[in-house]
Structures are given as structure tokens and as C-alpha cells.
Amino acid sequence: MTRPVAPRGVGFDGESGxxxxxxxxxxxxxxxxxxxFPGFDVLDEAAHWDDATAAVVLGRLRSPEPPRFxxxxxxxxxxxxxxxxxxxxxxxxxxxxxxxxxxSRLAExxxxxxxxxxxxxxxxxxKRSLALLDADAVDEFGTAFxxxxxxxxxxxxxxxxxxxSAPWHEFVAARIWSLWMRYACTAFYSHPHIWxxxxxxxxxxxxxxxxLGLGKRESFEVPDARPALDPVTAEEPAGRTGATT
Amino acid sequence: MNAVRERNxxxxxxxxxxxxxxxxxxxxxxxxxxDDEIDLVIVGCGAGGATLLQRLAxxxxxVAALEAGPFWDxxxxxxxxxxxxxxxxxxxxxxxxxxxxxxxxxxxxxxxVGGSMxxxxxxxxxxxxxxxxxxxxxxxxxxxxxxxxxxxxxxxTLEQELPVAGQHWPWGDQHGYPQSPHLVGGNGxxxxxxxxxxxxxxxxxxxxxxxxxxxxxxxxxxRGFCLQGCKVNAKASPLITHVPDALAHGAEVRPDxxxxxxxxxxxxxxxxxxxxxxxxxxxxxxxxxxxxAGYSIETPRLLLNSATTGFPDGLANNHDLVGxxxxxxxxxxxxxxxxxxVRMYKAPPPEVTTEEFYETDPTKPYRRGFSIQTVSxxxxxxxxxxxxxxxxxxxxxxxxxxYVHWSCLGALCEFLPxxxxxxxxxxxxxxxGLPVARFSYSxxxxxxxxxxxxxxxxxxxxxxxxxxxxxxxxxxxxxVGGARMGDNPRTGVVDAACRSFAIPNLLVTDGSVLPxxxxxxxxxxxxxxxxxxxxxxxxGSRSGLRPRARP
Numbered sequence: 001m002t003r004p005v006a007p008r009g010v011g012f013d014g015e016s017g018x019x020x021x022x023x024x025x026x027x028x029x030x031x032x033x034x035x036x037f038p039g040f041d042v043l044d045e046a047a048h049w050d051d052a053t054a055a056v057v058l059g060r061l062r063s064p065e066p067p068r069f070x071x072x073x074x075x076x077x078x079x080x081x082x083x084x085x086x087x088x089x090x091x092x093x094x095x096x097x098x099x100x101x102x103x104s105r106l107a108e109x110x111x112x113x114x115x116x117x118x119x120x121x122x123x124x125x126x127k128r129s130l131a132l133l134d135a136d137a138v139d140e141f142g143t144a145f146x147x148x149x150x151x152x153x154x155x156x157x158x159x160x161x162x163x164x165s166a167p168w169h170e171f172v173a174a175r176i177w178s179l180w181m182r183y184a185c186t187a188f189y190s191h192p193h194i195w196x197x198x199x200x201x202x203x204x205x206x207x208x209x210x211x212l213g214l215g216k217r218e219s220f221e222v223p224d225a226r227p228a229l230d231p232v233t234a235e236e237p238a239g240r241t242g243a244t245t
Numbered sequence: 246m247n248a249v250r251e252r253n254x255x256x257x258x259x260x261x262x263x264x265x266x267x268x269x270x271x272x273x274x275x276x277x278x279x280d281d282e283i284d285l286v287i288v289g290c291g292a293g294g295a296t297l298l299q300r301l302a303x304x305x306x307x308v309a310a311l312e313a314g315p316f317w318d319x320x321x322x323x324x325x326x327x328x329x330x331x332x333x334x335x336x337x338x339x340x341x342x343x344x345x346x347x348x349x350x351x352x353x354x355x356x357x358v359g360g361s362m363x364x365x366x367x368x369x370x371x372x373x374x375x376x377x378x379x380x381x382x383x384x385x386x387x388x389x390x391x392x393x394x395x396x397x398x399x400x401x402t403l404e405q406e407l408p409v410a411g412q413h414w415p416w417g418d419q420h421g422y423p424q425s426p427h428l429v430g431g432n433g434x435x436x437x438x439x440x441x442x443x444x445x446x447x448x449x450x451x452x453x454x455x456x457x458x459x460x461x462x463x464x465x466x467x468r469g470f471c472l473q474g475c476k477v478n479a480k481a482s483p484l485i486t487h488v489p490d491a492l493a494h495g496a497e498v499r500p501d502x503x504x505x506x507x508x509x510x511x512x513x514x515x516x517x518x519x520x521x522x523x524x525x526x527x528x529x530x531x532x533x534x535x536x537x538a539g540y541s542i543e544t545p546r547l548l549l550n551s552a553t554t555g556f557p558d559g560l561a562n563n564h565d566l567v568g569x570x571x572x573x574x575x576x577x578x579x580x581x582x583x584x585x586x587v588r589m590y591k592a593p594p595p596e597v598t599t600e601e602f603y604e605t606d607p608t609k610p611y612r613r614g615f616s617i618q619t620v621s622x623x624x625x626x627x628x629x630x631x632x633x634x635x636x637x638x639x640x641x642x643x644x645x646x647x648y649v650h651w652s653c654l655g656a657l658c659e660f661l662p663x664x665x666x667x668x669x670x671x672x673x674x675x676x677x678g679l680p681v682a683r684f685s686y687s688x689x690x691x692x693x694x695x696x697x698x699x700x701x702x703x704x705x706x707x708x709x710x711x712x713x714x715x716x717x718x719x720x721x722x723x724x725v726g727g728a729r730m731g732d733n734p735r736t737g738v739v740d741a742a743c744r745s746f747a748i749p750n751l752l753v754t755d756g757s758v759l760p761x762x763x764x765x766x767x768x769x770x771x772x773x774x775x776x777x778x779x780x781x782x783x784x785g786s787r788s789g790l791r792p793r794a795r796p
Contacts, residue, residue, distance in 0.1 A: 034646040050476065052321055056329040087639045110331055112350035117342030117683070154638065161635065181637065185628035189645070190328035198648040200590060200624050203325035205476050208466025209591040212430040217586070224649055227584060231643040 256460025291360015411450020430592030439710030581712025
């Protein structure tokens with residue numbers, strides 16, 4: 001099966017990554033978040049995907065659609081919220097358009113259906129909680145959530161996260177937090193550029209896998225270049241930076 | 246012709262080559278008119294409904310299954326992608342509450358022909374003999390109105406039809422499997438290594454995934470997307486294991502048909518068929534008998550939404566049992582970090598099991614037990630694990646970048662049946678104007694003790710295997726109960742033959758009828774109960790109205 005070559009990775013790097021000069025596609029992929037899988041690009045294998053899967057996954061590389069569910073004020077708050085939750089740099093033109101992906105889900109009612117008895121359905125819960133984020137920010141910092149600097153935004157979210165099962169306005173804090181995180185992570189970790197950051201090769205049909213077992217890799221899998229990286233401290237012990245065999 | 250093919254030809258009725266289903270089978274499918282009074286109409290075409298359909302079609306019954314979701318085409322409708330598989334779930338609105346609310350709409354729901362087995366992992370363990378007598382043996386749960394011996398033959402024949410691959414099983418009623426165990430990937434290797442160091446017995450399997458060609462079904466390709474619908478046709482689901490044979494024997498499967506109410510004749514006290522919506526139109530299928538197989542939320546909801554003057558509180562609910570005793574299994578997942586690359590996304594998530602902790606251990610402060618199995622979350626589900634530890638922002642991103650180093654085990658804890666864990670009707674309505682289900686759940690002390698104990702066992706296995714860090718997320722899996730079977734109308738909605746006590750020609754043939762759940766994945770047992778119910782229907786089909794006594 002052959003297919004036109006898929007759009008190449010555009011060097012997304014959530015932390016520091018400006019795109020290549022003029023946003024051009026560089027032949028060498030830019031280092032991903034934490035730079036653990038240098039040179040790994042899921043899209044290199046796209047020609048081996050089945051048509052139905054390719055249509056869905058490559059569709060995520062299209063330019064974001066204008067919002068249909070959020071109004072402009074909500075969109076700004078949601079955008080800031082997702083940037084902080086996912087540590088995306090708002091100035092990076094190649095950040096994953098999480099807000100647009102969430103907006104589409106809510107507009108098309110592709111929710112999980114259920115909601116807690118003490119909460120409205122997901123769409124209304126989003127609208128209400130974004131308004132509350134803005135109101136809190138105005139109270140504390142004198143500007144809407146999106147207008148705050150990143151440190152203030154983080155502080156505001158950290159306070160909500162730490163409330164746990166205590167209330168945040170009319171919500172159980174942990175429940176609204178979990179709603180935000182579920183939608184944010186579902187969108188973000190569905191994106192092939194982000195799979196590059198975590199070494200996950202994505203679609204695997206009809207190819208499948210042959211190299212099963214600890215430490216084994218297919219020809220297209222790239223070894224972790226920083227296997228001893230400590231996720232909490234972001235540090236790695238000296239002398240343990242090489243790739244595993 | 247081999248023995249399996251003689252009684253269920255499904256695997257030989259699939260298309261070869263690039264297509265997964267034989268289009269002619271659907272094109273030539275028998276189609277009943279709404280006004281035909283067919284022998285049996287089945288609501289829902291999953292594990293219970295499709296098995297019943299195939300068995301009765303084989304016996305010459307005029308039978309149709311109405312399914313709310315689509316008739317899937319694996320090649321066109323399913324993708325090798327996590328987020329792109331959301332349409333496999335039942336995502337109609339529902340309300341959850343109680344002290345420990347259980348999220349729905351994902352791993353515990355199904356939609357379309359094949360039901361939730363389309364996206365189940367593939368584990369098909371049998372229940373243990375003790376599961377049928379937990380009240381007598383352990384003073385908890387309930388005794389079933391049938392025994393393990395009543396299901397043994399059905400377990401064996403269905404294991405051949407799926408077919409199931411695995412090592413010889415040393416727990417419960419010892420038995421072998423028709424296909425040899427699969428290769429294991431990194432995650433299974435971790436489990437086997439840790440268990441060996443702890444002298445803990447494990448077995449590879451049992452999974453309903455072909456290990457070698459079976460009819461037109463190819464072998465597994467270890468692509469790891471079992472939970473997204475098997476495009477390969479290697480993992481079993483009724484769509485490929487029972488529906489093809491049913492269609493070839495004159496059954497109809499009517500997709501995109503949402504049953505809204507069961508028709509009743511208040512004078513005779515008998516069901517007359519089902520009201521349903523198809524392409525926006527209200528229709529009514531007449532039938533001599535009705536079997537409800539919509540699973541533990543939708544089955545009670547349909548019975549409750551079908552109230553009549555004769556049954557003002559819902560059909561077959563004259564003893565306030567419909568919707569009660571719904572159970573989930575506590576399904577904590579514990580993950581361990583290894584310096585080696587595990588890459589758990591490779592190979593099917595279901596690989597290795599231990600049932601060493603399944604039975605009541607008299608030295609423990611709790612009754613009943615749990616099983617432990619490999620689970621291998623893909624990135625989005627893995628992000629839920631990481632986020633559940635309270636990580637977000639840069640911490641989340643760094644943790645996620647470590648994905649290839651993590652291995653993950655899951656427990657299934659036998660939560661006990663409690664009357665107040667139940668489905669009722671909420672004030673909220675869906676887009677058809679029908680009241681939605683409200684599902685309330687609260688754990689008891691025994692449930693919580695099992696969750697804790699299983700977590701510490703999983704931690705010890707992973708640490709024995711060399712994990713440098715372990716994390717746990719508390720989750721739930723599976724649904725059973727809600728219209729349970731009993732030996733009389735005060736203890737059960739249905740009898741051991743899945744027939745409702747209150748309405749002679751109304752059956753429930755899905756997971757709703759289970760009085761307890763063991764620590765086993767329920768799919769095989771649901772199929773076995775439906776196959777047994779079918780045998781009893783066929784045996785009694787010339788004997789007039791059924792006797793009231795235990796069949």
C-alpha cells in the first residue's frame with residue numbers, strides 16, 4: 001500500500017522549541033520535550049498505516065478550526081488553562097491546538113456521557129469553571145485568567161489542585177480538576193508530534209510488532225537517550241546518560 | 246468438518262484477504278417485517294444477545310436482535326488509535342453518584358454489534374465453583390440458583406468457539422485451553438519475573454485471541470490495540486464469533502435500532518414485542534418472546550422505562566429488585582518503573598494472570614479475593630495514571646516522556662453485591678425524551694480492604710521484578726447485576742434459565758443476571774449463561790408455558 005508522504009513533524013518542542021527558520025520543515029527533527037528520542041518521528045511510518053487510521057491521525061495535523069463551542073472569552077481562558085496544565089509555551093506557533101480539539105469534542109457532544117450528580121454535563125461544567133477561573137483571577141490579580149503571567153496562572157491552578165476533595169466554588173475541586181485534565185490529556189496525547197516526545201510509535205496496523213520483550217526494539221523504534229532522567233527533579237545521575245542497548 | 250465448525254461456522258463465514266466481514270452475508274440477511282410475530286426479539290447484540298441469537302437461529306427459531314449502535318465494519322470503522330476509538334463506547338447521558346461514583350462510558354460500556362467485547366481486553370477466565378455459593382461458603386454475597394457444574398459444558402464449548410489461548414489452568418475447576426499460550430511482551434515478562442522471585446504461580450492467558458489461523462481468522466499480530474477493536478479479526482467478539490453463523494441460519498441483526506419500551510398486554514400479562522426508534526421513526530416489532538440484553542445499566546433502565554398499569558414501578562419490578570445489586574470490580578492498576586525499556590504498548594494488553602488470591606483466605610480480615618493481570622495502557626490512559634498522582638504541567642510532561650520504562654498490572658477485586666448500588670431513573674431526559682439512568686455506587690469495608698490488599702501485592706510483584714518506583718491509580722472495571730437471578734421472585738428478577746418470574750415470555754440474557762462476580766472478567770460467563778438459556782428455551786419450545794420450578 002502506498003500513500004502520499006505524510007506531513008512531516010515540524011519540530012515541535014513545547015518547552016523551548018521555536019520552529020525552524022520561517023517555520024520551515026527541517027530535515028533533522030528538533031529535539032522533543034526532554035530530548036529523549038532524538039530523530040524519532042512517528043510520521044516516518046505513516047505510509048505503513050491502514051487508510052482508516054491514517055485519515056484519523058493525520059487529520060490531527062490540520063490547522064485548528066475556529067471555536068464552535070467556546071465564546072471568545074471562554075476560548076482565551078481555556079487556551080491559557082490548557083497551556084499551563086500541559087506546559088505548552090503560548091508563544092510557540094507549533095504548540096498542539098488543545099483548545100480547538102476540546103472545543104470540537106464539546107461542540108459535537110463527543111463526551112463520555114456521564115456526569116456527577118453534583119455537577120452539570122461536561123460542556124456546561126467547562127463554561128462555568130472557565131468563568132470562575134476568570135473571576136478568581138480578576139479578584140486576585142485584577143485581570144482575566146488569560147491576562148495573568150504564567151507564574152500567577154500556575155499559582156491559581158496549584159491552589160485549586162491542592163484543594164482535593166474540598167470545594168472550589170460550587171464544585172468539588174478534584175472533580176473539576178479531573179475534568180480539565182481528562183480533556184487536556186486526551187487531546188494532547190492523541191497528537192503524533194507528542195508521541196515523538198514519549199517514544200510511542202502510534203498506529204501499528206497492519207504491520208504489528210515482532211520485537212517483543214524487555215529492551216527489545218523494532219527497527220523504527222528509537223532508544224531512550226536519557227534512560228536515567230528523574231521525572232521529578234529533571235536531573236540525571238552523572239555517567240548514566242547513554243542509551244540502553 | 247471439525248466439531249466447532251459443525252455447531253458454529255462463524256469463523257469460516259468471514260471474508261478472506263483485505264475485507265474482514267463477508268458483505269454478502271449482510272446483504273442476503275433475512276429481514277423480518279415489524280408485523281411478523283417472530284419467535285424472539287433480542288434487545289442488544291453483545292455477549293449475551295448475540296450468543297442467544299446464534300443458538301436459537303441454529304435451532305430454527307425466527308429471531309432478530311435489535312442493536313442501538315451500528316453494524317461495524319472493522320476495516321472501515323475501526324482505527325489503530327486510542328482517541329479515534331471513542332465511538333466504540335456507549336456515551337449517552339447518565340448521572341453517577343453515591344459515596345464512590347463509578348465513571349461510565351468507557352471501559353465498562355459497549356455500542357454496536359458485538360457489544361463491549363469489541364473493546365474488551367480479551368481475557369476470558371471461567372468463574373470458580375465457589376463463586377456460585379459465596380453466601381453458603383463465606384457468608385457474603387449470594388448463592389446462585391445454579392452451580393458451576395451447570396455451566397461447565399458451556400464454558401468448554403464457548404472456549405472452543407472463541408477460541409481461547411492459554412496455559413493449563415490450575416485454579417478453580419482445572420482445565421486446559423484449545424489454543425497454546427501467546428508470546429509475551431515486556432509487560433508480561435516483568436510480571437513473570439516478579440512472580441517467579443516471589444514463588445507466586447502465574448499463567449499466560451486465558452485470552453480469546455487466535456494463536457494461529459482459525460477458519461478465516463488470521464493469527465494475532467501483537468499490535469497492542471485490543472481495546473480499540475481488533476482490526477485483525479484475531480481477538481474474539483460476537484461480531485465475528487457468533488453473528489455470522491446466526492445470519493447464515495436465518496437470524497436478523499437490525500442495527501441503529503434503539504429500543505425505548507417493551508410492549509405489554511396488560512390483560513394477558515405477556516410481553517408483545519418492543520417499541521424502537523430507527524432513523525428517527527418510531528416502530529414496533531412484534532414477537533412471541535422478548536429477551537433483554539442491554540447490560541447492567543441499560544437493561545434496568547429499559548425495564549424501568551417500560552412501566553405499565555400492571556407494573557407501575559417498572560416491568561418485572563414487583564419486588565423492587567430491578568436495578569439493584571449492580572456490581573463493578575475494583576480495578577486498581579499499579580505501575581512500576583524499570584531502567585530497561587518495557588514498551589508495554591507492544592503485544593496484547595492481556596498476557597499473564599494469577600488467581601492465587603481469588604478465594605477467601607481465612608487468615609485475612611476480608612472475604613473473597615482478587616485476581617491480578619497485565620494491563621498495558623496506551624498514552625492517553627497512561628496520562629490518566631500520571632495525572633492521578635497529582636502531576637501536571639512540566640511534571641506531567643517529564644513523567645510522560647518516561648512512558649517506555651513503565652510496566653503496569655491491574656487487579657480485579659470482587660466487590661460484593663449491595664442492594665443500594667443501583668440504577669434508577671434520573672429526572673434528566675436524553676434526546677429521545679426518555680429518562681436517563683442514575684447509577685449510585687458506594688463501597689463497603691470488604692471492598693476497600695480488597696483494593697488495598699491487591700495494591701500491595703501488585704507493588705510487591707513489581708518491586709521483586711526490579712521496579713525502582715511504583716504508582717497506583719484506583720479504577721473500576723466491568724459491570725454486572727441489576728436484574729439478578731434467584732431461586733424465587735423475592736430473591737431474583739429472573740430464574741436460572743434467565744426467564745423473568747413476573748412475565749412468562751420476558752427474559753434477561755446479559756451480565757445483569759449475575760448475582761455475584763468473582764474476580765474474573767465476566768464476558769465468558771455471560772456468554773455461557775446465554776447459551777444455557779438458549780438450550781433450555783429450545784428444549785422447552787414444544788412444552789407450552791414454562792414450569793415455575795427451577796429448570
